[in-house]
Amino acid sequence: MTLELLKDIGEQGLLERLQPFCPPGIVGDDGAVIPPPESGQSLVITTDVLVNGVHFSDRYGGVSQCTTSPEDAGWRAAAANLSDLAAMGASPLGITVGLSLTGDVPVSWVERLYQGMTQCLNQYNTPIVGGDICRSPVISIAITAFGQVYPHRAIRRTGAKVGHAIVVTGVHGASRAGLELLLKPDFGKHLSPEQRLSLIKAHQRPQPRLDVIALLELQVNRLLELQVNKLKVESSNFQSDNLQPDNLQPDNFQPSTLQPSTLQLSIAGMDSSDGLADAIVQICRASGVGAEIDSNRITLPQSLSKLVSPEQALDWALYGGEDFELVLCLPNEAAEELVAKLGEGAAVIGKITSGNQVWLKDKTGTYADQLLSLNKGFQHF
Amino acid sequence: MTLELLKDIGEQGLLERLQPFCPPGIVGDDGAVIPPPESGQSLVITTDVLVNGVHFSDRYGGVSQCTTSPEDAGWRAAAANLSDLAAMGASPLGITVGLSLTGDVPVSWVERLYQGMTQCLNQYNTPIVGGDICRSPVISIAITAFGQVYPHRAIRRTGAKVGHAIVVTGVHGASRAGLELLLKPDFGKHLSPEQRLSLIKAHQRPQPRLDVIALLELQVNRLLELQVNKLKVESSNFQSDNLQPDNLQPDNFQPSTLQPSTLQLSIAGMDSSDGLADAIVQICRASGVGAEIDSNRITLPQSLSKLVSPEQALDWALYGGEDFELVLCLPNEAAEELVAKLGEGAAVIGKITSGNQVWLKDKTGTYADQLLSLNKGFQHF
Numbered sequence: 001m002t003l004e005l006l007k008d009i010g011e012q013g014l015l016e017r018l019q020p021f022c023p024p025g026i027v028g029d030d031g032a033v034i035p036p037p038e039s040g041q042s043l044v045i046t047t048d049v050l051v052n053g054v055h056f057s058d059r060y061g062g063v064s065q066c067t068t069s070p071e072d073a074g075w076r077a078a079a080a081n082l083s084d085l086a087a088m089g090a091s092p093l094g095i096t097v098g099l100s101l102t103g104d105v106p107v108s109w110v111e112r113l114y115q116g117m118t119q120c121l122n123q124y125n126t127p128i129v130g131g132d133i134c135r136s137p138v139i140s141i142a143i144t145a146f147g148q149v150y151p152h153r154a155i156r157r158t159g160a161k162v163g164h165a166i167v168v169t170g171v172h173g174a175s176r177a178g179l180e181l182l183l184k185p186d187f188g189k190h191l192s193p194e195q196r197l198s199l200i201k202a203h204q205r206p207q208p209r210l211d212v213i214a215l216l217e218l219q220v221n222r223l224l225e226l227q228v229n230k231l232k233v234e235s236s237n238f239q240s241d242n243l244q245p246d247n248l249q250p251d252n253f254q255p256s257t258l259q260p261s262t263l264q265l266s267i268a269g270m271d272s273s274d275g276l277a278d279a280i281v282q283i284c285r286a287s288g289v290g291a292e293i294d295s296n297r298i299t300l301p302q303s304l305s306k307l308v309s310p311e312q313a314l315d316w317a318l319y320g321g322e323d324f325e326l327v328l329c330l331p332n333e334a335a336e337e338l339v340a341k342l343g344e345g346a347a348v349i350g351k352i353t354s355g356n357q358v359w360l361k362d363k364t365g366t367y368a369d370q371l372l373s374l375n376k377g378f379q380h381f
Numbered sequence: 382m383t384l385e386l387l388k389d390i391g392e393q394g395l396l397e398r399l400q401p402f403c404p405p406g407i408v409g410d411d412g413a414v415i416p417p418p419e420s421g422q423s424l425v426i427t428t429d430v431l432v433n434g435v436h437f438s439d440r441y442g443g444v445s446q447c448t449t450s451p452e453d454a455g456w457r458a459a460a461a462n463l464s465d466l467a468a469m470g471a472s473p474l475g476i477t478v479g480l481s482l483t484g485d486v487p488v489s490w491v492e493r494l495y496q497g498m499t500q501c502l503n504q505y506n507t508p509i510v511g512g513d514i515c516r517s518p519v520i521s522i523a524i525t526a527f528g529q530v531y532p533h534r535a536i537r538r539t540g541a542k543v544g545h546a547i548v549v550t551g552v553h554g555a556s557r558a559g560l561e562l563l564l565k566p567d568f569g570k571h572l573s574p575e576q577r578l579s580l581i582k583a584h585q586r587p588q589p590r591l592d593v594i595a596l597l598e599l600q601v602n603r604l605l606e607l608q609v610n611k612l613k614v615e616s617s618n619f620q621s622d623n624l625q626p627d628n629l630q631p632d633n634f635q636p637s638t639l640q641p642s643t644l645q646l647s648i649a650g651m652d653s654s655d656g657l658a659d660a661i662v663q664i665c666r667a668s669g670v671g672a673e674i675d676s677n678r679i680t681l682p683q684s685l686s687k688l689v690s691p692e693q694a695l696d697w698a699l700y701g702g703e704d705f706e707l708v709l710c711l712p713n714e715a716a717e718e719l720v721a722k723l724g725e726g727a728a729v730i731g732k733i734t735s736g737n738q739v740w741l742k743d744k745t746g747t748y749a750d751q752l753l754s755l756n757k758g759f760q761h762f
Contacts, residue, residue, distance in 0.1 A: 012755065028538065028539075028667060029468075029469060029537050029538055029651070030427055030464075030465040030466075030468035030469050030651050030652060031425045031426055031427035031465050031466060031468070031469040031471065031526075031528075032425065032426045032427070033423045033424070033425050033469065033530065033532060033535045034423060034424050034425075034426065035423060035424070036417050036418040036422065036423055036424045036529075037417040037424075041417065042414045042415060042416060042417055043414070043415050043416070043417045043418075043424070043474075043527075044412045044413065044414050044415075045412055045413045045415065045475070045477055045510055045511055045525075045527070046411055046412035046413070046477075046511060047477040047478075047479045047511055047512055047513050047523075047525060048479070048513050049479040049480070049481055049513050049514075049515045049517075049523060050515075051481055051515055051516070051517040051518075053518070054515065054516055054517065055515070083411075084411040084412050085411075085412060087410075087411035087412070088410060088411050088412040088414065090412065093424075094426070096426055096427075096428040096525055097428075098428045098429070098430040098479070098523040098525070099430070100430055100432055100521055129426055130426055130427060130428055131428060132428050132429050132430050132523075133430075134430045134431075134432055134435065134436070135432070135435055136430075136432040136435065136519060136521060137432075137434070137518070137519050138517060138518050138519050140481055140517060140521065142428075142430060142479040142513075142521075142523030144426075144428060144477055144479070144525035145412075146424075146426070146527070147412075148417075149414065151414060154414045156410050157409065157410055158409075270410070270411050271411060286409060374393065
């Protein structure tokens with residue numbers, strides 16, 4: 001049986017094959033017309049380019065040697081962009097896909113790539129609303145995702161405040177361990193099949209933490225409501241200019257026109273796609289603050305201790321990247337509540353300090369103290 | 382003097398150099414938070430990938446041999462995406478840029494690319510709101526543009542109706558001629574310097590026809606107002622179900638709640654980026670109609686007759702591509718008015734017919750009659 005290649009069916013042929021992956025009626029014009037964000041919400045846009053051999057590697061058809069099947073490459077590309085939306089506190093509206101393909105790519109490879117993307121996207125009812133296909137000497141996938149957020153609820157890297165707790169929404173190092181297992185079949189032979197699969201899945205099918213955003217929204221609404229009620233009672237005794245309790249930053253506070261959507265709980269953050277260390281340092285740099293991390297509180301996959309030394313495990317957690325968790329800085333009480341709700345893997349790992357140094361310390365003596373910087377993380381070029 | 386390369390300054394270094402090209406406060410997070418479309422308008426999204434050696438060719442620094450300077454490559458990439466928005470009847474809100482770059486690209490090449498992009502974008506107050514940079518064996522530029530349009534005003538490929546006039550908003554074949562002049566320095570020696578420059582500019586600095594959309598909006602508003610007034614007078618004599626004059630398609634017509642934004646004038650269309658023939662055939666196919674084009678009415682740059690035979694000139698106009706004009710199908714009266722307003726280069730070139738054949742005919746006998754199909758236009762793979 002001969003494999004059907006892209007050059008056999010051409011651009012129009014491929015477009016027809018990919019149409020079923022997009023909502024009916026949207027594709028087939030120069031652009032897609034879609035509903036705008038809900039009233040009062042801003043548009044959030046993020047874009048990512050993934051290149052064959054750099055971000056994924058393929059052998060056109062999923063031979064067991066390759067670390068990324070087309071389905072996985074598609075899933076990861078979609079997940080990386082949805083994670084960026086989650087990192088902004090936004091919920092997704094749709095994505096566009098710009099594909100650069102060589103002529104000798106099997107049509108089935110492209111279809112399987114789209115299957116992986118839609119498997120990830122369907123979890124969040126996020127449609128592929130458009131795209132472009134072009135010929136190139138190297139395969140790459142450029143995705144632009146767009147979502148919506150109330151402008152005051154956007155999570156930014158700036159805004160981490162001295163005293164804030166630093167939360168991770170899950171374990172780190174799992175994706176890097178999974179990659180190692182894929183690259184070295186002899187590695188980790190004493191892991192149980194479930195442990196093995198769990199680490200590999202962390203690498204191949206990372207989950208964007210949009211669930212955290214939904215949780216946070218409920219929690220923030222409730223917290224703000226409590227504060228608003230308290231402020232309403234107190235407002236007869238104070239000038240509204242003085243109503244600035246520690247955890248709250250009302251925007252043009254007017255008790256008569258209070259809308260949860262116009263209030264914010266100060267949360268800074270980003271995702272840990274480029275590594276946990278990178279995320280912490282980027283947030284601190286953008287916010288003009290320092291941090292003290294307790295390295296013993298960084299949550300690792302349990303099985304990691306069966307694989308590598310504690311130092312190696314911590315190194316993967318800090319610099320491995322692609323765990324796609326969120327790193328959030330918020331007031332203590334809210335942080336503890338969030339961690340309790342998220343359950344296993346989530347943790348308060350440290351606090352924001354004055355100054356600009358990011359210290360990694362361990363009072364138990366398992367790990368050596370170190371000063372984190374941007375240089376050790378993954379850098380293109 | 383040694384040329385500063387990308388690998389010398391790294392990813393963070395390049396990001397700092399490119400920051401001045403983006404609005405302050407927007408870049409530096411996982412995503413950009415921007416205002417949504419204006420009330421009542423939908424979001425329009427379009428994406429395009431341009432690959433070095435396919436869509437442009439560079440020699441890292443604008444040596445006279447190359448056909449595309451980095452500024453031109455940037456301009457064309459931005460223009461192609463803005464043209465897609467124009468083709469949808471939309472006005473632009475912003476773009477994102479996903480750059481794949483090799484490590485040996487000079488930093489100045491990237492800066493000049495951004496200069497070209499912003500030169501084009503600034504004409505329409507369109508910001509670059511985000512992007513991604515990654516390493517790749519081949520340079521490519523993936524742009525996603527987003528804009529806004531009243532949903533009933535969106536121009537689609539579907540909706541061309543039998544009897545509609547087919548309008549081109551400008552000349553065709555100029556971009557292809559300009560490319561030929563760049564590739565063959567000995568070609569077209571008897572052109573005046575101005576003619577030469579004009580054709581080359583058509584290739585290097587094409588203009589997205591967003592001006593046509595602005596014109597069309599004014600014209601449509603005025604036409605609809607006239608019709609609405611007429612309908613108001615007549616409405617006492619008719620059931621509202623019968624109010625379907627030929628040129629108007631009121632949507633849930635209610636004289637008491639008439640809003641120009643909820644009415645539409647039936648306009649189908651797309652841009653001619655893949656060639657005039659491709660645009661006409663695509664519109665006819667999507668609308669389930671045929672067309673008869675008078676090949677003698679297709680407007681060509683005057684200087685083309687000094688360059689090549691009439692047959693070659695027509696071939697370039699039909700299949701050369703990248704003229705970035707709009708091809709619009711609309712009622713006769715509105716078409717004539719639009720052409721008069723657009724002036725030189727714009728023309729009614731034919732009409733929509735029943736059936737599904739697209740005939741190119743010429744009563745003057747200059748050109749042979751031919752049946753157009755999708756096969757001759759540019760196809761990737």
